[in-house]
Amino acid sequence: MKILITGASSGLGEELARQYAHNDNELIFLARRELKLYALRKELYEKCKSVEVIVADVTEFDTLQKKLSQIKSLDMVILNAGVSLGHSSDEDYIPTIAEFEKLYRVNVLSTHAILEVLLPLFKAQKSGKIVFISSLASLFSMPSSKVYSSSKRALNAYAEGIRYKYNKYGIKVINILPGFIKSELTDKNDFNMPFILDTEVGVAKIVKAIAKNKRQYIFPLRFYLIIKLLNILPNFLREKIVNSIN
Ligand SMILES: NC(=O)c1ccc[n+]([C@@H]2O[C@H](COP(=O)([O-])OP(=O)(O)OC[C@H]3O[C@@H](n4cnc5c(N)ncnc54)[C@H](OP(=O)(O)O)[C@@H]3O)[C@@H](O)[C@H]2O)c1
Numbered sequence: 001m002k003i004l005i006t007g008a009s010s011g012l013g014e015e016l017a018r019q020y021a022h023n024d025n026e027l028i029f030l031a032r033r034e035l036k037l038y039a040l041r042k043e044l045y046e047k048c049k050s051v052e053v054i055v056a057d058v059t060e061f062d063t064l065q066k067k068l069s070q071i072k073s074l075d076m077v078i079l080n081a082g083v084s085l086g087h088s089s090d091e092d093y094i095p096t097i098a099e100f101e102k103l104y105r106v107n108v109l110s111t112h113a114i115l116e117v118l119l120p121l122f123k124a125q126k127s128g129k130i131v132f133i134s135s136l137a138s139l140f141s142m143p144s145s146k147v148y149s150s151s152k153r154a155l156n157a158y159a160e161g162i163r164y165k166y167n168k169y170g171i172k173v174i175n176i177l178p179g180f181i182k183s184e185l186t187d188k189n190d191f192n193m194p195f196i197l198d199t200e201v202g203v204a205k206i207v208k209a210i211a212k213n214k215r216q217y218i219f220p221l222r223f224y225l226i227i228k229l230l231n232i233l234p235n236f237l238r239e240k241i242v243n244s245i246n
Pocket of ligand 1: 081106183186
């Protein structure tokens, strides 16, 4: 299988690379940190058929699209590159418009920049898997994660539309909504993260869901059920709970 993994230089993407590095798989790693990508390539290239590195910033859309247009066949893209703003406990903190825009460029707009190039390829092949890495945070917006949550909710809506449009062409769309998993992104959080999973364990769950072609995979289940419950509570009660947690 030929697989493009964005955000392969750390966290979930790096572990996805490790877990797909076997047998005849041909891997393409994409991120900005060149040294980390080449170190990963060195570690993994003997375990699979091939490893290619694309050093790119997913928000530099023209350059990104030029680089991706060199790909002539592909079985799966994992749209994993993503950022958060961190959680500030400062009551007066308001994210700047520049921070907001940057996050949306990475978490939302870059996925379309990538798919604008790859969808015609998948359509011509009559096959292909598109994996979105959304988040459980897309289902519930805490005051301190509103920008991140809203970006992942936008991603859910986009993924859903892509699925309806392209399933008739043999293209499978899989949306993954993880809870907390250990990574550089979560290492920045200075609060207690409920049900946090080790990177290897969390990514193994993602790989299994992809193999089963699950349209949507939300985990860990216990965390998902809590969020589901919060979402069916009357608004006034939910607000009370959120304010007490916050
Ligand atoms: N960890 C969690 O608990 C969790 C939960 C739910 C969803 N997620 C999602 O999982 C994905 C991976 O996150 P992670 O936790 O593994 O975080 P991470 O360790 O910080 O990894 C983020 C990856 O995205 C890449 N990236 C960021 N900005 C980029 C840019 N402008 N251009 C190219 N690549 C860029 C980074 O590479 P470079 O810096 O080298 O460019 C890095 O490889 C994200 O979409 C995140 O929202 C994570």
